[in-house]
Amino acid sequence: MWRSLVCAALLAPAVARAQMPDFAKVQIKVHRVAGSVYMLEGSGGNIGVSAGDDGILIVDDQFAPLADKIRAALKGIADKPVRFVINTHWHFDHMGGNAPFASTGSTILAHDNVRKRMASGGTVGNFGTLKFDTPPQVPASLPVITYSADATVHVNGEDVHALHIGPGHTDGDTIVFFPKSNVVHMGDDFVAGFPFIDLGSGGSARGLMKTLEAVLPKIPKDARIIPGHGPISTPDDVRQFLADVKESVALVEKALAAGKSLDEMKKEKLLAKFDKRANAFISTDVYTDTLCNELSGKKLGVYVPHH
Protein backbone atom coordinates (compact mmCIF):
# COMPACT_ATOMS: atom_id res chain seq x y z
CA MET A 1 0.00 0.00 0.00
CA TRP A 2 2.02 2.91 -1.20
CA ARG A 3 2.17 4.51 -4.61
CA SER A 4 -1.52 4.22 -5.21
CA LEU A 5 -2.17 6.58 -2.38
CA VAL A 6 0.21 9.31 -3.38
CA CYS A 7 -2.42 11.76 -4.61
CA ALA A 8 -4.85 11.12 -1.83
CA ALA A 9 -2.25 11.60 0.85
CA LEU A 10 -1.03 14.84 -0.71
CA LEU A 11 -4.49 16.31 -0.89
CA ALA A 12 -5.89 15.11 2.38
CA PRO A 13 -3.36 15.18 5.17
CA ALA A 14 -5.95 14.75 7.91
CA VAL A 15 -7.47 11.47 6.79
CA ALA A 16 -6.06 9.89 3.66
CA ARG A 17 -8.35 7.94 1.41
CA ALA A 18 -7.34 5.53 -1.30
CA GLN A 19 -7.18 6.84 -4.83
CA MET A 20 -6.55 4.22 -7.48
CA PRO A 21 -3.78 4.75 -10.01
CA ASP A 22 -4.67 5.22 -13.69
CA PHE A 23 -4.39 1.56 -14.64
CA ALA A 24 -4.57 2.27 -18.37
CA LYS A 25 -1.23 4.06 -18.10
CA VAL A 26 0.53 1.48 -15.93
CA GLN A 27 3.27 -0.53 -17.61
CA ILE A 28 4.61 -3.76 -16.17
CA LYS A 29 8.40 -3.82 -16.08
CA VAL A 30 10.14 -7.18 -15.84
CA HIS A 31 13.40 -7.41 -13.87
CA ARG A 32 15.42 -10.62 -13.75
CA VAL A 33 16.47 -10.99 -10.11
CA ALA A 34 18.54 -14.19 -9.90
CA GLY A 35 18.28 -17.82 -11.01
CA SER A 36 14.72 -18.45 -12.17
CA VAL A 37 13.23 -15.61 -10.15
CA TYR A 38 11.93 -12.37 -11.66
CA MET A 39 10.37 -9.23 -10.26
CA LEU A 40 7.47 -7.40 -11.91
CA GLU A 41 7.03 -3.72 -11.25
CA GLY A 42 3.74 -2.07 -12.13
CA SER A 43 1.48 -0.36 -9.65
CA GLY A 44 1.14 -1.67 -6.13
CA GLY A 45 3.42 -4.21 -4.48
CA ASN A 46 6.34 -5.78 -6.32
CA ILE A 47 5.50 -9.19 -7.81
CA GLY A 48 7.98 -12.05 -7.34
CA VAL A 49 7.96 -14.73 -10.05
CA SER A 50 9.37 -18.28 -10.12
CA ALA A 51 9.25 -19.62 -13.67
CA GLY A 52 10.16 -23.07 -14.97
CA ASP A 53 8.97 -26.36 -16.42
CA ASP A 54 6.38 -26.94 -13.69
CA GLY A 55 4.69 -23.60 -14.34
CA ILE A 56 4.69 -20.19 -12.76
CA LEU A 57 4.39 -19.19 -9.13
CA ILE A 58 3.87 -15.53 -8.31
CA VAL A 59 4.09 -13.63 -5.06
CA ASP A 60 1.37 -10.94 -4.90
CA ASP A 61 -0.72 -9.77 -7.85
CA GLN A 62 -1.25 -6.00 -7.51
CA PHE A 63 -4.66 -4.86 -8.83
CA ALA A 64 -7.40 -6.71 -10.73
CA PRO A 65 -7.41 -4.22 -13.67
CA LEU A 66 -3.73 -5.05 -14.24
CA ALA A 67 -4.26 -8.84 -14.43
CA ASP A 68 -4.12 -8.96 -18.25
CA LYS A 69 -0.96 -6.85 -18.36
CA ILE A 70 0.61 -9.02 -15.66
CA ARG A 71 -0.32 -12.15 -17.64
CA ALA A 72 1.26 -10.70 -20.77
CA ALA A 73 4.44 -9.90 -18.85
CA LEU A 74 4.54 -13.42 -17.40
CA LYS A 75 4.08 -14.89 -20.87
CA GLY A 76 7.23 -13.07 -21.90
CA ILE A 77 9.08 -14.99 -19.18
CA ALA A 78 7.53 -18.44 -19.71
CA ASP A 79 4.54 -19.73 -21.64
CA LYS A 80 3.25 -21.72 -18.68
CA PRO A 81 0.15 -21.47 -16.49
CA VAL A 82 0.24 -19.57 -13.22
CA ARG A 83 -0.22 -22.47 -10.82
CA PHE A 84 0.26 -20.71 -7.51
CA VAL A 85 -0.14 -17.22 -6.08
CA ILE A 86 1.19 -16.42 -2.60
CA ASN A 87 -0.12 -13.22 -0.97
CA THR A 88 2.37 -11.55 1.39
CA HIS A 89 -0.54 -9.84 3.19
CA TRP A 90 -4.14 -8.76 2.69
CA HIS A 91 -3.76 -5.21 1.33
CA PHE A 92 -5.53 -4.48 -1.91
CA ASP A 93 -2.38 -3.47 -3.82
CA HIS A 94 -1.00 -7.00 -3.20
CA MET A 95 -4.04 -9.27 -3.60
CA GLY A 96 -6.23 -7.27 -6.00
CA GLY A 97 -5.51 -9.69 -8.85
CA ASN A 98 -6.50 -12.79 -6.88
CA ALA A 99 -9.95 -13.27 -8.42
CA PRO A 100 -8.77 -13.12 -12.06
CA PHE A 101 -5.88 -15.49 -11.37
CA ALA A 102 -8.08 -17.91 -9.39
CA SER A 103 -10.58 -17.93 -12.27
CA THR A 104 -7.87 -19.29 -14.57
CA GLY A 105 -6.84 -22.10 -12.25
CA SER A 106 -4.29 -20.58 -9.87
CA THR A 107 -4.28 -21.86 -6.30
CA ILE A 108 -3.93 -18.95 -3.89
CA LEU A 109 -1.98 -19.35 -0.65
CA ALA A 110 -1.61 -16.98 2.29
CA HIS A 111 -1.43 -16.78 6.04
CA ASP A 112 -4.67 -17.62 7.93
CA ASN A 113 -5.27 -13.96 8.85
CA VAL A 114 -5.13 -12.84 5.20
CA ARG A 115 -8.18 -14.95 4.45
CA LYS A 116 -9.95 -13.85 7.64
CA ARG A 117 -9.40 -10.15 6.96
CA MET A 118 -10.24 -10.43 3.25
CA ALA A 119 -13.47 -12.27 4.11
CA SER A 120 -14.58 -9.78 6.76
CA GLY A 121 -13.11 -6.57 5.34
CA GLY A 122 -11.76 -3.96 7.71
CA THR A 123 -10.16 -0.62 8.27
CA VAL A 124 -6.53 -0.36 7.31
CA GLY A 125 -4.70 2.46 9.04
CA ASN A 126 -2.77 3.79 12.00
CA PHE A 127 -5.71 4.65 14.26
CA GLY A 128 -4.95 8.29 13.51
CA THR A 129 -4.21 10.12 10.30
CA LEU A 130 -4.39 7.08 8.01
CA LYS A 131 -7.65 5.29 7.39
CA PHE A 132 -8.72 3.11 4.47
CA ASP A 133 -11.88 1.07 4.58
CA THR A 134 -11.59 -2.23 2.71
CA PRO A 135 -14.86 -4.02 1.98
CA PRO A 136 -15.20 -7.81 2.23
CA GLN A 137 -13.63 -9.43 -0.84
CA VAL A 138 -15.52 -11.77 -3.19
CA PRO A 139 -15.19 -15.49 -2.33
CA ALA A 140 -13.29 -16.23 -5.57
CA SER A 141 -10.48 -13.94 -4.43
CA LEU A 142 -9.91 -15.61 -1.06
CA PRO A 143 -6.84 -17.80 -0.50
CA VAL A 144 -7.80 -21.48 -0.74
CA ILE A 145 -4.75 -22.74 1.16
CA THR A 146 -3.83 -20.96 4.39
CA TYR A 147 -1.34 -21.64 7.16
CA SER A 148 -0.54 -20.38 10.65
CA ALA A 149 3.24 -20.79 10.40
CA ASP A 150 4.51 -21.76 6.98
CA ALA A 151 4.00 -23.58 3.70
CA THR A 152 6.49 -24.65 1.08
CA VAL A 153 5.57 -24.91 -2.59
CA HIS A 154 7.90 -27.28 -4.42
CA VAL A 155 8.00 -26.17 -8.06
CA ASN A 156 10.67 -25.73 -10.71
CA GLY A 157 13.24 -27.46 -8.50
CA GLU A 158 12.76 -24.63 -6.03
CA ASP A 159 11.42 -25.03 -2.48
CA VAL A 160 9.48 -21.78 -2.28
CA HIS A 161 9.08 -21.25 1.44
CA ALA A 162 6.34 -18.92 2.69
CA LEU A 163 7.07 -18.07 6.31
CA HIS A 164 4.95 -16.14 8.82
CA ILE A 165 6.98 -14.99 11.79
CA GLY A 166 4.63 -12.72 13.70
CA PRO A 167 2.89 -9.36 13.52
CA GLY A 168 4.75 -6.67 11.56
CA HIS A 169 3.24 -4.67 8.71
CA THR A 170 -0.02 -6.57 9.51
CA ASP A 171 -0.81 -9.72 11.50
CA GLY A 172 -0.84 -11.90 8.40
CA ASP A 173 2.55 -11.17 6.83
CA THR A 174 4.50 -13.74 4.87
CA ILE A 175 8.14 -13.58 3.81
CA VAL A 176 8.88 -15.76 0.79
CA PHE A 177 12.23 -17.52 0.31
CA PHE A 178 13.44 -18.82 -3.05
CA PRO A 179 16.42 -20.76 -1.66
CA LYS A 180 17.80 -22.19 -4.90
CA SER A 181 17.80 -18.84 -6.68
CA ASN A 182 18.90 -17.11 -3.46
CA VAL A 183 16.13 -14.50 -3.49
CA VAL A 184 13.80 -13.34 -0.70
CA HIS A 185 10.53 -11.43 -1.17
CA MET A 186 9.95 -9.48 2.04
CA GLY A 187 6.41 -8.25 1.42
CA ASP A 188 5.80 -4.93 3.14
CA ASP A 189 7.92 -5.94 6.15
CA PHE A 190 10.66 -4.25 4.15
CA VAL A 191 10.08 -1.28 1.85
CA ALA A 192 12.10 1.56 0.42
CA GLY A 193 10.91 4.26 2.80
CA PHE A 194 9.28 4.30 6.19
CA PRO A 195 7.37 1.15 7.09
CA PHE A 196 3.62 1.44 7.14
CA ILE A 197 2.54 -0.22 10.38
CA ASP A 198 -1.11 -1.13 9.81
CA LEU A 199 -2.36 -1.03 13.37
CA GLY A 200 -5.89 -1.54 12.08
CA SER A 201 -4.86 -4.97 10.76
CA GLY A 202 -2.94 -6.11 13.82
CA GLY A 203 0.40 -4.71 12.68
CA SER A 204 3.04 -3.63 15.14
CA ALA A 205 6.39 -1.79 14.91
CA ARG A 206 7.73 -3.82 17.82
CA GLY A 207 6.54 -6.96 16.04
CA LEU A 208 8.19 -5.78 12.83
CA MET A 209 11.49 -5.45 14.68
CA LYS A 210 11.18 -9.01 16.01
CA THR A 211 10.18 -10.30 12.58
CA LEU A 212 13.17 -8.69 10.89
CA GLU A 213 15.53 -9.85 13.64
CA ALA A 214 14.25 -13.40 13.18
CA VAL A 215 14.47 -13.29 9.41
CA LEU A 216 17.89 -11.71 8.87
CA PRO A 217 19.89 -14.76 10.06
CA LYS A 218 17.93 -16.88 7.57
CA ILE A 219 19.02 -14.73 4.62
CA PRO A 220 22.37 -15.54 2.94
CA LYS A 221 24.74 -12.57 2.69
CA ASP A 222 24.67 -12.57 -1.11
CA ALA A 223 20.88 -12.97 -1.44
CA ARG A 224 18.87 -10.51 -3.49
CA ILE A 225 15.94 -8.93 -1.74
CA ILE A 226 12.61 -7.99 -3.30
CA PRO A 227 11.00 -5.33 -1.10
CA GLY A 228 7.24 -4.90 -0.92
CA HIS A 229 7.78 -1.55 -2.64
CA GLY A 230 10.95 -0.14 -4.13
CA PRO A 231 13.94 -1.42 -6.08
CA ILE A 232 15.73 -4.77 -5.73
CA SER A 233 17.81 -4.56 -2.55
CA THR A 234 20.46 -6.29 -0.46
CA PRO A 235 20.47 -7.81 3.05
CA ASP A 236 22.42 -4.71 4.15
CA ASP A 237 19.51 -2.56 3.05
CA VAL A 238 17.21 -4.66 5.25
CA ARG A 239 19.66 -4.31 8.14
CA GLN A 240 19.70 -0.52 7.77
CA PHE A 241 15.90 -0.47 7.59
CA LEU A 242 15.72 -2.48 10.83
CA ALA A 243 18.27 -0.20 12.50
CA ASP A 244 16.19 2.85 11.54
CA VAL A 245 12.98 1.28 12.84
CA LYS A 246 14.65 0.37 16.13
CA GLU A 247 16.15 3.82 16.58
CA SER A 248 12.93 5.63 15.73
CA VAL A 249 10.93 3.40 18.08
CA ALA A 250 13.46 4.08 20.86
CA LEU A 251 13.20 7.84 20.26
CA VAL A 252 9.41 7.83 20.43
CA GLU A 253 9.47 5.58 23.51
CA LYS A 254 11.80 8.00 25.24
CA ALA A 255 9.67 11.01 24.32
CA LEU A 256 6.55 9.23 25.59
CA ALA A 257 8.30 8.40 28.85
CA ALA A 258 9.14 12.09 29.17
CA GLY A 259 5.45 12.85 28.87
CA LYS A 260 5.59 14.43 25.44
CA SER A 261 2.55 14.62 23.22
CA LEU A 262 2.42 13.69 19.55
CA ASP A 263 2.16 17.37 18.63
CA GLU A 264 5.28 18.17 20.61
CA MET A 265 7.20 15.34 18.92
CA LYS A 266 6.15 16.59 15.52
CA LYS A 267 7.00 20.19 16.38
CA GLU A 268 10.40 19.17 17.72
CA LYS A 269 10.96 17.08 14.58
CA LEU A 270 11.90 14.13 16.73
CA LEU A 271 12.42 11.82 13.75
CA ALA A 272 13.94 14.39 11.35
CA LYS A 273 17.07 12.31 10.86
CA PHE A 274 14.96 9.73 9.01
CA ASP A 275 13.38 12.27 6.66
CA LYS A 276 15.00 10.63 3.65
CA ARG A 277 12.61 7.69 4.22
CA ALA A 278 9.56 9.91 3.89
CA ASN A 279 7.29 9.66 0.87
CA ALA A 280 3.91 11.03 -0.04
CA PHE A 281 2.16 8.12 1.68
CA ILE A 282 4.14 7.82 4.92
CA SER A 283 5.57 11.21 5.84
CA THR A 284 7.74 11.62 8.92
CA ASP A 285 4.72 13.03 10.75
CA VAL A 286 2.46 10.12 9.79
CA TYR A 287 5.16 7.67 10.87
CA THR A 288 5.53 9.49 14.20
CA ASP A 289 1.76 9.39 14.66
CA THR A 290 1.74 5.62 14.00
CA LEU A 291 4.53 4.88 16.46
CA CYS A 292 2.93 7.12 19.07
CA ASN A 293 -0.36 5.29 18.78
CA GLU A 294 1.22 1.89 19.17
CA LEU A 295 3.82 2.69 21.81
CA SER A 296 1.54 4.79 24.01
CA GLY A 297 -0.61 1.67 24.33
CA LYS A 298 -3.68 3.78 23.87
CA LYS A 299 -4.58 2.33 20.52
CA LEU A 300 -3.69 -1.29 20.06
CA GLY A 301 -3.97 -3.32 16.87
CA VAL A 302 -6.84 -5.77 16.74
CA TYR A 303 -5.18 -9.16 16.54
CA VAL A 304 -7.16 -11.91 14.87
CA PRO A 305 -6.50 -14.94 17.07
CA HIS A 306 -5.47 -18.27 15.59
CA HIS A 307 -8.01 -21.01 15.92
Next chain:
Amino acid sequence: MRRLALVALAVAPLATRAQQLPDFDKVQIKVHPVAGAIYMLEGAGGNIAVSAGDDGLVVVDDQYAPLAEKIRAALKGISDKPVRFVINTHWHGDHVGGNAAMAGNGATLIAQDNVRKRMTAGGQPGNLGTLKLNEVRPYQPIALPVITFASDVTVHLNGEDVRALHIGPGHTDGDSIIFFTRSNVVHMGDDFVNGLPFVDLGSGGSVKGLIQTVETAIPKIPPDAKIIPGHGPLSTLDDLKKYLQMVKDTVAAVEQGVRAGKSLEQLQKEKVLARWENQKRSFMNIDLYTESVYNELSGKKVGMNVPTPKH
Protein backbone atom coordinates in the same frame (compact mmCIF):
# COMPACT_ATOMS: atom_id res chain seq x y z
CA MET B 1 0.47 -49.81 6.97
CA ARG B 2 -1.48 -52.85 8.07
CA ARG B 3 -2.74 -55.54 5.80
CA LEU B 4 0.23 -55.55 3.50
CA ALA B 5 2.60 -57.33 5.82
CA LEU B 6 0.21 -60.00 7.02
CA VAL B 7 1.47 -63.13 5.31
CA ALA B 8 5.14 -62.36 5.66
CA LEU B 9 4.89 -61.98 9.41
CA ALA B 10 2.98 -65.17 9.98
CA VAL B 11 5.76 -67.01 8.20
CA ALA B 12 8.80 -65.10 9.38
CA PRO B 13 8.52 -63.96 12.98
CA LEU B 14 12.21 -63.08 13.24
CA ALA B 15 12.64 -60.49 10.54
CA THR B 16 9.89 -59.40 8.28
CA ARG B 17 10.99 -58.74 4.79
CA ALA B 18 8.96 -59.48 1.70
CA GLN B 19 5.54 -58.01 2.22
CA GLN B 20 2.69 -59.47 0.37
CA LEU B 21 0.46 -56.90 -1.22
CA PRO B 22 -3.28 -57.47 -1.27
CA ASP B 23 -4.90 -58.97 -4.35
CA PHE B 24 -5.99 -55.68 -5.87
CA ASP B 25 -8.29 -57.34 -8.43
CA LYS B 26 -10.45 -58.54 -5.57
CA VAL B 27 -10.50 -55.30 -3.60
CA GLN B 28 -13.78 -53.45 -3.59
CA ILE B 29 -14.07 -49.83 -2.56
CA LYS B 30 -16.89 -49.32 -0.09
CA VAL B 31 -18.29 -45.82 0.34
CA HIS B 32 -19.57 -44.84 3.79
CA PRO B 33 -21.29 -41.46 4.28
CA VAL B 34 -19.80 -40.10 7.52
CA ALA B 35 -21.42 -36.74 8.28
CA GLY B 36 -22.25 -33.57 6.37
CA ALA B 37 -20.34 -33.59 3.08
CA ILE B 38 -17.74 -36.12 4.29
CA TYR B 39 -17.41 -39.72 3.12
CA MET B 40 -15.08 -42.56 4.05
CA LEU B 41 -13.76 -44.99 1.45
CA GLU B 42 -12.67 -48.43 2.54
CA GLY B 43 -10.61 -50.61 0.21
CA ALA B 44 -7.13 -51.90 0.94
CA GLY B 45 -4.71 -49.76 2.90
CA GLY B 46 -5.56 -46.69 4.92
CA ASN B 47 -9.08 -45.32 5.12
CA ILE B 48 -9.75 -42.51 2.64
CA ALA B 49 -11.74 -39.43 3.62
CA VAL B 50 -13.52 -37.28 1.03
CA SER B 51 -14.97 -33.78 1.24
CA ALA B 52 -17.35 -33.25 -1.67
CA GLY B 53 -19.05 -30.10 -2.91
CA ASP B 54 -19.34 -27.47 -5.59
CA ASP B 55 -15.68 -26.49 -5.44
CA GLY B 56 -14.43 -30.03 -6.08
CA LEU B 57 -13.10 -32.84 -3.94
CA VAL B 58 -10.56 -32.88 -1.14
CA VAL B 59 -9.27 -36.41 -0.53
CA VAL B 60 -7.28 -37.60 2.49
CA ASP B 61 -4.92 -40.48 1.57
CA ASP B 62 -5.14 -42.56 -1.60
CA GLN B 63 -4.20 -46.17 -0.72
CA TYR B 64 -2.37 -48.06 -3.52
CA ALA B 65 -1.62 -47.15 -7.15
CA PRO B 66 -3.37 -50.26 -8.59
CA LEU B 67 -6.59 -49.11 -6.90
CA ALA B 68 -6.55 -45.67 -8.51
CA GLU B 69 -9.22 -46.52 -11.11
CA LYS B 70 -11.52 -48.09 -8.54
CA ILE B 71 -11.07 -45.14 -6.22
CA ARG B 72 -11.81 -42.74 -9.09
CA ALA B 73 -14.99 -44.66 -9.88
CA ALA B 74 -16.07 -44.57 -6.24
CA LEU B 75 -15.41 -40.81 -6.08
CA LYS B 76 -17.45 -40.31 -9.24
CA GLY B 77 -20.37 -41.97 -7.46
CA ILE B 78 -20.12 -39.24 -4.83
CA SER B 79 -19.53 -36.27 -7.14
CA ASP B 80 -18.66 -35.51 -10.74
CA LYS B 81 -16.24 -32.80 -9.64
CA PRO B 82 -12.47 -33.15 -10.01
CA VAL B 83 -10.18 -34.03 -7.11
CA ARG B 84 -8.49 -30.70 -6.41
CA PHE B 85 -6.41 -31.58 -3.38
CA VAL B 86 -5.06 -34.76 -1.79
CA ILE B 87 -3.69 -34.61 1.75
CA ASN B 88 -1.42 -37.47 2.87
CA THR B 89 -1.58 -38.27 6.60
CA HIS B 90 1.93 -39.80 6.37
CA TRP B 91 4.37 -41.31 3.89
CA HIS B 92 3.53 -45.03 4.05
CA GLY B 93 2.80 -46.86 0.79
CA ASP B 94 -0.75 -47.81 1.78
CA HIS B 95 -1.61 -44.09 2.17
CA VAL B 96 0.33 -42.40 -0.68
CA GLY B 97 0.32 -45.14 -3.33
CA GLY B 98 -2.27 -43.35 -5.45
CA ASN B 99 -0.47 -39.99 -5.40
CA ALA B 100 1.00 -40.19 -8.90
CA ALA B 101 -2.38 -41.06 -10.42
CA MET B 102 -4.10 -38.27 -8.50
CA ALA B 103 -1.43 -35.70 -9.49
CA GLY B 104 -1.61 -36.91 -13.09
CA ASN B 105 -5.29 -35.99 -13.09
CA GLY B 106 -4.62 -32.49 -11.84
CA ALA B 107 -4.84 -32.83 -8.06
CA THR B 108 -2.40 -30.85 -5.91
CA LEU B 109 -0.75 -33.05 -3.26
CA ILE B 110 -0.31 -31.71 0.28
CA ALA B 111 1.54 -33.17 3.29
CA GLN B 112 3.84 -32.41 6.19
CA ASP B 113 7.46 -31.57 5.23
CA ASN B 114 8.83 -34.94 6.35
CA VAL B 115 6.43 -36.85 4.09
CA ARG B 116 8.05 -35.28 1.05
CA LYS B 117 11.55 -35.76 2.45
CA ARG B 118 11.03 -39.44 3.20
CA MET B 119 9.25 -40.11 -0.12
CA THR B 120 12.13 -38.40 -1.93
CA ALA B 121 14.82 -40.34 -0.06
CA GLY B 122 13.09 -43.69 0.45
CA GLY B 123 13.71 -45.57 3.68
CA GLN B 124 13.06 -48.47 5.97
CA PRO B 125 9.83 -48.49 7.95
CA GLY B 126 10.02 -50.78 10.98
CA ASN B 127 10.78 -50.98 14.68
CA LEU B 128 14.59 -51.01 14.36
CA GLY B 129 14.49 -54.65 15.43
CA THR B 130 12.75 -57.68 14.02
CA LEU B 131 10.00 -55.72 12.30
CA LYS B 132 11.33 -54.53 8.98
CA LEU B 133 8.79 -53.73 6.33
CA ASN B 134 9.76 -53.66 2.69
CA GLU B 135 12.44 -51.09 2.04
CA VAL B 136 10.85 -48.14 0.26
CA ARG B 137 12.58 -46.86 -2.83
CA PRO B 138 12.50 -43.15 -3.64
CA TYR B 139 9.22 -42.15 -5.25
CA GLN B 140 9.00 -40.63 -8.69
CA PRO B 141 8.77 -36.81 -8.60
CA ILE B 142 5.10 -36.65 -9.68
CA ALA B 143 4.09 -38.63 -6.55
CA LEU B 144 5.67 -36.10 -4.18
CA PRO B 145 3.58 -33.54 -2.28
CA VAL B 146 3.85 -30.13 -3.98
CA ILE B 147 2.68 -28.14 -0.97
CA THR B 148 4.23 -29.05 2.37
CA PHE B 149 4.13 -27.49 5.82
CA ALA B 150 5.88 -27.74 9.17
CA SER B 151 2.87 -27.20 11.38
CA ASP B 152 -0.46 -26.86 9.57
CA VAL B 153 -2.37 -25.88 6.48
CA THR B 154 -6.06 -25.34 5.96
CA VAL B 155 -7.78 -26.06 2.64
CA HIS B 156 -10.87 -23.88 2.27
CA LEU B 157 -13.23 -25.65 -0.10
CA ASN B 158 -16.94 -26.49 -0.22
CA GLY B 159 -17.60 -24.13 2.68
CA GLU B 160 -15.43 -26.42 4.80
CA ASP B 161 -12.14 -25.52 6.49
CA VAL B 162 -10.17 -28.74 6.07
CA ARG B 163 -7.32 -28.35 8.53
CA ALA B 164 -4.26 -30.59 8.40
CA LEU B 165 -2.39 -30.39 11.69
CA HIS B 166 1.02 -31.86 12.51
CA ILE B 167 1.47 -32.06 16.26
CA GLY B 168 4.71 -34.01 16.61
CA PRO B 169 6.18 -37.46 16.11
CA GLY B 170 3.77 -40.37 16.57
CA HIS B 171 3.19 -43.11 14.05
CA THR B 172 5.98 -41.40 12.01
CA ASP B 173 7.61 -37.96 12.15
CA GLY B 174 5.38 -36.57 9.41
CA ASP B 175 1.86 -37.32 10.66
CA SER B 176 -1.12 -35.09 9.99
CA ILE B 177 -4.49 -35.17 11.66
CA ILE B 178 -7.25 -33.74 9.47
CA PHE B 179 -10.16 -31.73 10.88
CA PHE B 180 -13.30 -31.21 8.78
CA THR B 181 -14.55 -28.46 11.01
CA ARG B 182 -18.01 -27.80 9.57
CA SER B 183 -18.99 -31.44 9.09
CA ASN B 184 -17.56 -32.33 12.51
CA VAL B 185 -15.34 -35.18 11.29
CA VAL B 186 -11.69 -35.93 12.09
CA HIS B 187 -9.35 -38.22 10.14
CA MET B 188 -6.65 -39.38 12.56
CA GLY B 189 -4.31 -41.09 10.10
CA ASP B 190 -2.41 -43.96 11.72
CA ASP B 191 -2.07 -42.08 15.00
CA PHE B 192 -5.34 -43.90 15.76
CA VAL B 193 -6.04 -47.47 14.65
CA ASN B 194 -8.35 -50.17 15.94
CA GLY B 195 -5.80 -51.96 18.11
CA LEU B 196 -2.10 -51.88 18.91
CA PRO B 197 -0.42 -48.99 17.07
CA PHE B 198 2.50 -49.52 14.72
CA VAL B 199 5.12 -47.02 15.80
CA ASP B 200 7.51 -46.67 12.87
CA LEU B 201 10.80 -46.00 14.62
CA GLY B 202 12.54 -46.24 11.25
CA SER B 203 10.57 -43.17 10.12
CA GLY B 204 11.07 -41.07 13.23
CA GLY B 205 7.94 -42.37 14.97
CA SER B 206 7.68 -42.52 18.75
CA VAL B 207 5.11 -44.10 21.06
CA LYS B 208 5.76 -41.37 23.66
CA GLY B 209 5.21 -38.85 20.89
CA LEU B 210 2.07 -40.69 19.85
CA ILE B 211 0.67 -40.33 23.36
CA GLN B 212 1.44 -36.60 23.38
CA THR B 213 -0.03 -36.17 19.92
CA VAL B 214 -3.30 -37.88 20.78
CA GLU B 215 -3.48 -36.04 24.12
CA THR B 216 -3.07 -32.75 22.24
CA ALA B 217 -5.63 -33.70 19.59
CA ILE B 218 -8.42 -34.87 21.92
CA PRO B 219 -9.34 -31.43 23.36
CA LYS B 220 -9.69 -30.13 19.79
CA ILE B 221 -12.30 -32.76 18.93
CA PRO B 222 -15.97 -32.06 19.76
CA PRO B 223 -17.61 -34.88 21.82
CA ASP B 224 -20.06 -35.71 19.02
CA ALA B 225 -17.47 -35.75 16.21
CA LYS B 226 -17.16 -38.77 13.93
CA ILE B 227 -13.62 -40.12 13.84
CA ILE B 228 -12.02 -41.86 10.86
CA PRO B 229 -9.12 -44.03 12.05
CA GLY B 230 -6.15 -44.79 9.80
CA HIS B 231 -7.37 -48.38 9.75
CA GLY B 232 -10.58 -49.83 11.12
CA PRO B 233 -14.23 -48.82 11.31
CA LEU B 234 -15.66 -45.36 11.83
CA SER B 235 -15.19 -44.45 15.50
CA THR B 236 -16.09 -41.99 18.25
CA LEU B 237 -14.21 -39.75 20.63
CA ASP B 238 -14.76 -42.36 23.36
CA ASP B 239 -13.07 -44.99 21.18
CA LEU B 240 -10.11 -42.64 20.74
CA LYS B 241 -9.88 -42.04 24.50
CA LYS B 242 -9.98 -45.78 25.22
CA TYR B 243 -7.24 -46.31 22.64
CA LEU B 244 -5.10 -43.61 24.24
CA GLN B 245 -5.55 -45.25 27.64
CA MET B 246 -4.55 -48.62 26.17
CA VAL B 247 -1.40 -47.14 24.66
CA LYS B 248 -0.51 -45.40 27.93
CA ASP B 249 -1.11 -48.57 29.96
CA THR B 250 0.95 -50.76 27.64
CA VAL B 251 3.82 -48.26 27.57
CA ALA B 252 3.71 -48.04 31.39
CA ALA B 253 3.88 -51.83 31.66
CA VAL B 254 6.94 -52.02 29.40
CA GLU B 255 8.52 -49.01 31.09
CA GLN B 256 8.24 -50.73 34.48
CA GLY B 257 10.10 -53.73 33.07
CA VAL B 258 12.80 -51.55 31.52
CA ARG B 259 13.28 -49.71 34.82
CA ALA B 260 13.61 -53.05 36.63
CA GLY B 261 16.46 -53.88 34.27
CA LYS B 262 14.62 -56.61 32.41
CA SER B 263 15.65 -57.66 28.93
CA LEU B 264 13.28 -57.69 25.98
CA GLU B 265 13.34 -61.49 26.02
CA GLN B 266 12.30 -61.53 29.68
CA LEU B 267 9.44 -59.11 29.00
CA GLN B 268 8.25 -61.18 26.10
CA LYS B 269 8.56 -64.45 28.07
CA GLU B 270 6.69 -62.93 31.00
CA LYS B 271 4.05 -61.68 28.58
CA VAL B 272 3.83 -58.32 30.32
CA LEU B 273 1.27 -57.23 27.75
CA ALA B 274 -0.84 -60.41 27.88
CA ARG B 275 -3.83 -58.31 29.02
CA TRP B 276 -3.85 -56.63 25.62
CA GLU B 277 -3.64 -59.78 23.53
CA ASN B 278 -7.06 -58.96 22.06
CA GLN B 279 -5.69 -55.64 20.72
CA LYS B 280 -3.47 -57.36 18.15
CA ARG B 281 -4.30 -56.50 14.59
CA SER B 282 -2.88 -57.23 11.22
CA PHE B 283 0.89 -57.69 11.59
CA MET B 284 1.11 -56.09 15.02
CA ASN B 285 1.05 -58.69 17.80
CA ILE B 286 2.02 -58.13 21.44
CA ASP B 287 5.55 -59.49 21.00
CA LEU B 288 6.38 -57.10 18.16
CA TYR B 289 4.66 -54.25 19.98
CA THR B 290 6.57 -55.01 23.18
CA GLU B 291 9.77 -54.96 21.16
CA SER B 292 8.90 -51.63 19.52
CA VAL B 293 8.12 -49.97 22.83
CA TYR B 294 11.20 -51.57 24.42
CA ASN B 295 13.49 -50.34 21.65
CA GLU B 296 12.23 -46.80 22.09
CA LEU B 297 12.16 -46.69 25.89
CA SER B 298 15.49 -48.41 26.43
CA GLY B 299 16.99 -45.64 24.32
CA LYS B 300 19.10 -48.18 22.50
CA LYS B 301 17.40 -47.67 19.22
CA VAL B 302 16.06 -44.25 18.61
CA GLY B 303 14.07 -43.20 15.58
CA MET B 304 15.85 -41.01 13.12
CA ASN B 305 14.24 -37.63 12.84
CA VAL B 306 14.61 -35.79 9.58
CA PRO B 307 15.59 -32.29 10.63
CA THR B 308 13.52 -29.39 9.37
CA PRO B 309 15.69 -27.09 7.25
CA LYS B 310 16.36 -23.61 8.54
CA HIS B 311 17.08 -20.73 6.26
